[in-house]
Amino acid sequence: MVVFSKFKNRYSDMMLKIGIVGCGAIASFISKMVVKKKINAKIVAYYDKNIHKAEKLSKITNAEVCSSVDNLVEKDIDLVVEAASVKAVEEIAIKALSNNKDILIMSVGAFVDKELFLKLYNLAKEKGRKIYLPSGAVAGIDAIKSLALGKIEEVILKTTKPVEGLKEALENKGVDPNKIKEPTVVFEGDVFDAIKQFPSNINVSVMLSIASEFPAKVVIIADPKIKTNNHEIFVKSSIGTLKVLVKNVPCEENPKTSALAAYSAIRIIKDISEPIEIGT
Numbered sequence: 001m002v003v004f005s006k007f008k009n010r011y012s013d014m015m016l017k018i019g020i021v022g023c024g025a026i027a028s029f030i031s032k033m034v035v036k037k038k039i040n041a042k043i044v045a046y047y048d049k050n051i052h053k054a055e056k057l058s059k060i061t062n063a064e065v066c067s068s069v070d071n072l073v074e075k076d077i078d079l080v081v082e083a084a085s086v087k088a089v090e091e092i093a094i095k096a097l098s099n100n101k102d103i104l105i106m107s108v109g110a111f112v113d114k115e116l117f118l119k120l121y122n123l124a125k126e127k128g129r130k131i132y133l134p135s136g137a138v139a140g141i142d143a144i145k146s147l148a149l150g151k152i153e154e155v156i157l158k159t160t161k162p163v164e165g166l167k168e169a170l171e172n173k174g175v176d177p178n179k180i181k182e183p184t185v186v187f188e189g190d191v192f193d194a195i196k197q198f199p200s201n202i203n204v205s206v207m208l209s210i211a212s213e214f215p216a217k218v219v220i221i222a223d224p225k226i227k228t229n230n231h232e233i234f235v236k237s238s239i240g241t242l243k244v245l246v247k248n249v250p251c252e253e254n255p256k257t258s259a260l261a262a263y264s265a266i267r268i269i270k271d272i273s274e275p276i277e278i279g280t
């Protein structure tokens, strides 16, 4: 709504300084939105274990390329964005929070480890910093958080992705993706095994479990015919039931990742720097 966006812009005067760790598909989306001035933020620094990826984004935003996570968290930054991998979360988050930075975590799958969750929770509390977990590639997190205030009885996630997006994880499981000629269930189990076997594909299952405070049942289907990453969510609770389906366009740079995931990070960054919060 034009009138409303004008109203909001009058108040959005806080320029958020960002450092990004992991310069792949999501970082690339964020960088382009910053350059287009769609969000009131400035990217100050990048770090990627592959320096060429950081250099590529630095050409777009002129941000500094750092030599390590330590180097990045020492910069004048308000928010560190983790867009690297589940394995990388612990180091990045601890260093960011210890250096008094807020952190936005994309690889939410790391929080399947309860000890890590508590460690970061306590560190953020001690330092007076925030950990932001975007809804990522799914919808309905707002309502699910509210449903969790009642009694949750069941949480199910059915994810269907093109075979291409699941290729790496399938190969790691010893499954030949080229042999999949029709929709095939490639995983059925709990959230803990799901993220272990598909660490770059099913962060959303951990997000759902955190939001609902209930371990999700997960089904993953590889479909050679579809073009979108589909996530169907079912939550049953004493407050009501919820069914949500999203059909996401995958990122060109990384077909495992849905564009919605990147936009959800961008949306959080935008919300942080504005005085009004919309939704739950």
Ligand SMILES: NC(=O)C1=CN([C@@H]2O[C@H](COP(=O)(O)OP(=O)(O)OC[C@H]3O[C@@H](n4cnc5c(N)ncnc54)[C@H](O)[C@@H]3O)[C@@H](O)[C@H]2O)C=CC1
Residues within 6 Å of the ligand: 021, 022, 023, 024, 025, 026, 027, 047, 048, 049, 050, 053, 082, 083, 084, 085, 086, 087, 088, 106, 107, 108, 134, 135, 136, 137, 138, 199, 200, 201, 203, 204, 207, 253, 254, 256, 257, 258, 261
């Ligand atoms: N929460 C959600 O809904 C979603 C989460 N994700 C997760 O977000 C993360 C980023 O996604 P994309 O940008 O699509 O990945 P990507 O694979 O396109 O880029 C990741 C980048 O991080 C770098 N990297 C990996 N480990 C690193 C480390 N330890 N230190 C520094 N750099 C490191 C890689 O070199 C690569 O350039 C992934 O973990 C992905 O699984 C992706 C989609 C949805």
Ligand SMILES: O=C([O-])CC(=O)C(=O)O
Residues within 6 Å of the ligand: 136, 137, 199, 200, 201, 202, 203, 204, 205, 229, 248, 256, 257, 258, 259, 261
């Ligand atoms: O982007 C998606 O559709 C979901 C995804 O990769 C993840 O949750 O890790």
